[in-house]
Amino acid sequence: MKDSKKAQKSRNRVVDRSTFAEVGYPDTIEEQGDALSQVLRLVRLRGHAVIDGELGALGEVIFPPGRASFLHLRDGEAVLVPREGGPLLLQAGDSVLSLHADGFTLQDGSSSEGTRVLKAKISFRAGHQTQNVRWAANSDIVGRFLACAFHFDTGPPGSFIVGLPRLIHIKCHNGRIPQWLDAISRFLIDEAITAGPGSSILISLLIDLLVIRTLCTWINGRGKRLDGLFGLRDERIGRALNAIHLNPAHGWTVESLAEIAAMSRSNFSDRFTASVGVPPLRYVTRWRLTVAADLLRAGKLKVMEVAQTAGYGSEAAFSRAFKAQFGYPPRDSRRLADAEASVSENPESD
Template sequence: MLSEHSDVLSQVLKLIRLRGDRVFHGELGSATEVNFPPGPATFLHLRSGELSVSLPHEAPVLLRPGDFVLLPHADGYTIRSESSSKPRQCFEAAIDVSPSRNAQTFRWAMDDGTAGSFLAGSFYFDGAPLRSLLTGLPRLIHLTCDKVSEPAWLAAIAHFLEVESRSAGPGSSLMISRLIDLLVIRTLRMWVSRQGNRIGWLSGLSDERVGRALNAMHREPYRAWTVAALAQTAMMSRSTFSNRFTAVVGLSPLRYLTRWRLTIAADLLRAGTLKVTEVARDVGYGSEAAFSRAFKEEFGYPPRDAHRIAQPSVFLVRSSELTDDPFGRSLK
């Protein structure tokens, strides 16, 4: 099952493209609270001390040196340091971390030394089709240093990111973007491998039989799949498989297959190297007209316009505002 799990995840992660070029350093004094407004996705790597990070209406998460936090949605967040002997000082962050001003260091309430320091960065998911793949992610992903099976990779990437952000040499912005891309993808891969309670297609990865069907669809999206054929792959009866797949993933098997085919198609069309007819064939449609109808229904524009329409860099809407996961069950 491990190889099947990896195959599905690799197919999804292959489509993820990030635009990340903003990095800054932060230091907090004791009994300090800094509120960051909603914005792009963010990561934090605690370098020293103890701090906590929290999202609106959720309990704070304590961070220790080496811990890493990924905030993939558009939530505002708060970073705090603790002290039992001082009144809390509160700040509203207004940080300009444009690419030309990487490696800025921001210090809050440092009169009595540093309670905690961190490296942080912002990034956007590049391209609207990724919303279908990533809206099922939690609002906060926390990797603790003691539970990361390969702590060296996290420390190494964070180190190179810090060095590159301070160098400001030729190609520095590109290097920072690539390092952020590596950091986020590696984090998502590790998080998915460790979770048992997931939403949508992520949940299907932990179900052995549903996972077989997912792997088959991801490996051969062009095949003329039927529910009966997928049930045979999962070694289940047709009705039992259909009910189980829908309960776990949140979509019927063929509806999921359609979403996956169209996600691949959007990526191919965006590259602009294939004709619409070729893309339709490659993702399993026998008719360009049928493909065009399905594509327009999914994305709001015809496939022939896909390579001309600028795909915006997006950050994901907050989980509390979602009414439906396009690749999974209701998030309410």
């Protein structure tokens, strides 16, 4: 009970941000830049597969569910059929990001019912693997593509992923592939094919770069509105989220957030909960714990120091909240981070 009162009291004060700055977390709004960067800095990926593929006429490639994936149609034309929703026509240069790991099918758009379809199922098993695959009938290639499979590191970004569209489609305008996409794709394919010492971590970083850059491109196309990350259409709620992400160490209250949103306390609370899925202060807690998890995984601070930085009056209260969100105690964060890094460097085959 005492811990609960201390935790409640800590939410009503401004938390000392100096500890964030000591471990590289920006202290001022000017240093922070933008809220999107603050969200994306906590998104860490682990790449599993790189596929340099060719799709043949009447061909169909099945991408199974279970892994998030990125697909870039390097040339030609194809149709992407998601497990839910209508088909997407992909043209040369288009990219598709599937963060919910639903799986999808890539097929020749000219195929029709009753036509024999050549099928090939890609398995995104654990561990890095590279596939150079060709599904073509009589060398009749209708499209070439790059595909990557990955999963998110522990310390998940919570609502960030949950609220995103199931498929993010980035169209290539006027058939001109962005220079950054062409360069990273070629580099990734080359690194995957000529894999050597250090390639494992480099491939993961390149996949990370592709995903983050694609997300930034999508956000920029929406007028740089951070609320788009959460599927929100309420600009006022978006302003409150922006403030939380820019300054997680602040002692936010419903009143202070409602003021930023230019709304009454009760109206703000109701609309925030309806839009984001959780009440305002619960979201503030979730975001603080996500940032705290990042600090713990860096291994530069003790648990009590991170607890105080996150606004908790005791290590016990912080530990309970942390375990409730992530499923493991804060003291295990560094060990888990080291174990994951080891697996990434030395993947085992199924």
